[in-house]
Every structure is written in structure tokens, then in C-alpha cells.
Amino acid sequence: MARFAKKLLRLVGVFHDLETIERAKVGELTREMAELRTAQDNILKRLEHPFALDDPFLGLLSGRVGSLEQRLQRLGQERELALKRYGVAAARRRSAAELYSEAQGEEARQNERSELEALLEFQDASAAQGRCKSRGST
Numbered sequence: 001m002a003r004f005a006k007k008l009l010r011l012v013g014v015f016h017d018l019e020t021i022e023r024a025k026v027g028e029l030t031r032e033m034a035e036l037r038t039a040q041d042n043i044l045k046r047l048e049h050p051f052a053l054d055d056p057f058l059g060l061l062s063g064r065v066g067s068l069e070q071r072l073q074r075l076g077q078e079r080e081l082a083l084k085r086y087g088v089a090a091a092r093r094r095s096a097a098e099l100y101s102e103a104q105g106e107e108a109r110q111n112e113r114s115e116l117e118a119l120l121e122f123q124d125a126s127a128a129q130g131r132c133k134s135r136g137s138t
Contacts, residue, residue: 005107008100015093022086029079033072040068 043061 005103019089
């Protein structure tokens, strides 16, 4: 049973690591999306005052806003998938942790049972030995 608990503990560690990786991915995607939104907002602010820009720049900037929007949409989809994977990894870790906890409890119950059985055997042996002495001395 101890070997099973050790394996479960390693499994809990693996699922914890996977959960951490997925959480980091979600954080990175969120950060990247925020940066893209900031860049897009800066471009839109510059486009509000077109008199300072030439016509070719206006075309380039508006094209850049479109490409940023497409990238934001793609990152949003990736983030949604990463959030789902994170949720699955967290659920797996919790399940493995529960299994490990149950295995530890079962192991503790088995140890307690074997200790009680050993104690009962000792008591029976002591009682039997005590009966033999009393018969021999009478």
C-alpha cells in the first residue's frame, strides 16, 4: 500500500506541475493580449489626429490596427483553450490529491489494524502463558 501511496504522490506532483504550466500559459497569453490592446489603442489615438500623418502612414496604421485585431482574436481563442486545459489540469490534480489522501487513510487504518491484531495476539499469548504457570505451580 505504501508503494501505491508513493505513486499517487508522484502523480499529484505531476498534475500540480501541469497545472502550474497551464496557469503560466494563461498568464502569458493574458499579458500579450494586454500589450496588443495597448498598442492598438495607441494607434487609434494617433489616427484621431490624421493631420499630422501622411496618407501612406494612415493606410499603414489602419492596416496595423486590423492585423492587431486579428492577432487579438487568435490569442483570445488560444487563451480560452489554455483556460480549459488549466481547468482540466486542476481537476486532475484535485482528484489525484483526493486519491492520495484516501490511500494514506487506508494505509493508516491497515497499520492500526495490524497493531491491534499484534496487541491481541500478545494479550492472548500472555494470558495463555499465565495459565500455564498457574497450573504448574499448583
